[in-house]
Amino acid sequence: xxxxxxxxxxxxxxxxxxxxxxxxxxxxxxxxxxxxxxxxxxxxxxxxxxxxxxxxxxxxxxxxxxxxxxxxxxxxxxxxxxxxxxxxxxxxxxxxxxxxxxxxxxxxxxxxxxxxxxxxxxx
Amino acid sequence: xxxxxxxxxxxxxxxxxxxxxxxxxxxxxxxxxxxxxxxxxxxxxxxxxxxxxxxxxxxxxxxxxxxxxxxxxxxxxxxxxxxxxxxxxxxxxxxxxxxxxxxxxxxx
Numbered sequence: 344x345x346x347x348x349x350x351x352x353x354x355x356x357x358x359x360x361x362x363x364x365x366x367x368x369x370x371x372x373x374x375x376x377x378x379x380x381x382x383x384x385x386x387x388x389x390x391x392x393x394x395x396x397x398x399x400x401x402x403x404x405x406x407x408x409x410x411x412x413x414x415x416x417x418x419x420x421x422x423x424x425x426x427x428x429x430x431x432x433x434x435x436x437x438x439x440x441x442x443x444x445x446x447x448x449x450x451x452x453x454x455x456x457x458x459x460x461x462x463x464x465x466x
Numbered sequence: 467x468x469x470x471x472x473x474x475x476x477x478x479x480x481x482x483x484x485x486x487x488x489x490x491x492x493x494x495x496x497x498x499x500x501x502x503x504x505x506x507x508x509x510x511x512x513x514x515x516x517x518x519x520x521x522x523x524x525x526x527x528x529x530x531x532x533x534x535x536x537x538x539x540x541x542x543x544x545x546x547x548x549x550x551x552x553x554x555x556x557x558x559x560x561x562x563x564x565x566x567x568x569x570x571x572x573x574x
């Protein structure tokens with residue numbers, strides 16, 4: 344059964360770079376997209392972006408200029424960098440597995456989630 | 467603002483049926499996924515109305531869609547179903563993903 348384990352720095356100062364990694368354990372890495380999602384305190388879920396095993400990425404237009412999602416297939420890891428951060432980036436960040444039909448015609452949802460990483464941006 | 471619109475809060479009496487809806491122009495011809503989130507926990511995938519329900523999700527949860535509205539129906543709501551529910555699909559671009567604002571379900 345696939346499990347996602349996240350890690351990264353939890354306390355940042357404004358203008359620094361948020362860096363998180365998500366490790367995939369227990370199942371194949373290819374054939375899926377791997378998403379990053381965040382949830383600001385008391386707010387809803389916000390999709391940041393996704394990437395597949397070959398490095399093809401899509402980003403939320405509102406975060407694209409500050410976001411970079413990368414993949415290391417040998418380690419079965421996906422990483423998120425967000426820079427520069429402000430207090431508005433304080434949130435719980437999740438990674439999740441996204442499923443699509445063949446050729447990406449249909450999106451089937453995010454069926455496995457990481458445990459979440461709390462990131463606080465404060466001077 | 468979000469491409470997907472959900473009612474902020476819905477309540478249901480214990481054992482009754484409740485429908486949580488998600489509206490958006492992009493939902494025509496797309497599947498909509500639903501997630502349950504309890505306080506302090508990561509979201510859990512519930513259904514997309516297409517693929518099999520994940521193991522551990524009771525069959526009282528079902529997803530459906532008509533036109534630009536998708537629904538999550540809980541038939542016989544239980545106390546443990548009290549949670550926030552989010553819908554999720556592609557946005558109007560067809561490329562990016564988007565979540566609804568979430569619905570807080572209270573079981574009375």
